[in-house]
Amino acid sequence: MTPALMDRHDASPAFEIQGDTITPLREVQPGMLLKFEGDNAGGSHKVRAARFIVRSGLDSGEIVPGHTTVIEKTGGNFGFGLAIACRAHDVPVELAVGLSFSPVKRRCLELFGARLIGLEMLERGASPREVVEWHLQNQQELQRSYFYTDQFRNAASVAAHELETGPEIVAQLQAWPRVKKLTFVACAGTGASLVGIAKALKSAGYTVEVVLVEPQGCDSRRGVFTEHKLEGMAVGVAPPFLDWSLIDDVRTVDYEAVLDTRKALARSTGYLVGNTTAACLAVANTLAPGAAEDAKVLAILYDHGLWYAR
Ligand SMILES: Cc1ncc(COP(=O)(O)O)c(C=O)c1O
Secondary structure, eight states, X not given: OXXXXXXXHHOOOOOOOOSOOOOOEEXXXXXXXXXXXXXXXXXXXXXXXHHHHHHHHHHHTSSOTTTOEEEEEOSSHHHHHHHHHHHTTTOOEEEEXXXXXXXXXXXXXXXXXXXXXXXXXXXXXXOHHHHHHHXXXXXXXXXXXXXXXXXXXXXXXXXXXXXXIHHHHHHHGGGSXXXXXXXXXXOOSSSHHHHHHHHHHHHTTOEXXXXXXXXXXXBGGGTBOOOOSOTTSSOSSOOTTOOGGGOOEEEEEOHHHHHHHHHHHHHHHSOOBOHHHHHHHHHHHTTOOTTOSSEEEEEEOOSBGGGGOO
């Protein structure tokens, strides 16, 4: 029995959670709204992108339950989303996860039902991309029919945020009826969440200023990237979905400021946020309009800080 099939036999049946699954929008300090995407099942905003991508693959017939195996290279959040979205349709998931990612994340991806592939290749120095390519080239021998979700090229992820996350925020903003202007402080890996949410807010009639946050030393517009610890943003390629005409300002942030912001928020609110979130909040802190009634700063709580605790 192949590991993928074994996994399916071991699997508990997918169950659709009943009750409220909308992630909260909270004013965590005066003037600053935070959308708690870390509260999604799967722990981040990327589960929405994964769900939309899997759904569009099913609709187009590129994913056939019982036949197709989904394959992707990921360090974490998107992988959790794929595992969840595919489990609901009984579709196996195989992930190439770089060895630099935390062992805890690797174990959790397996716990969520994904199969990690290419360990030997990775140990010999292959990149996750090469692992995926090798598997795609050898699918016949491997007795697989793969669908590569290719999150950096699959625009269904933008739709996820334009049609789901963004409108959800718009509905929740009714709790602040006087607000007309938003400063949206966000980062970009693929750029899908920034673009999808910004477009949804604008088409709902808000005046939106978009501030892109980058790690110090990176300049995505010019394709300049350095090593940094803010996993998920400025990932070494220009964010494919980033529409630069939406960006009003770009701010960089250093790691010390990220750690300080994470600590301060944990102490003042009890929420431990991930590094990319803390990076955006560090910038947002310099912009928050305080008690202005018609304006708020908006940021996304992308994922939980425990992943990054050392
Ligand atoms: C923790 C975290 N923050 C931010 C991002 C950026 O999201 P997007 O790909 O929508 O630009 C990612 C993407 O994987 C992420 O994992």
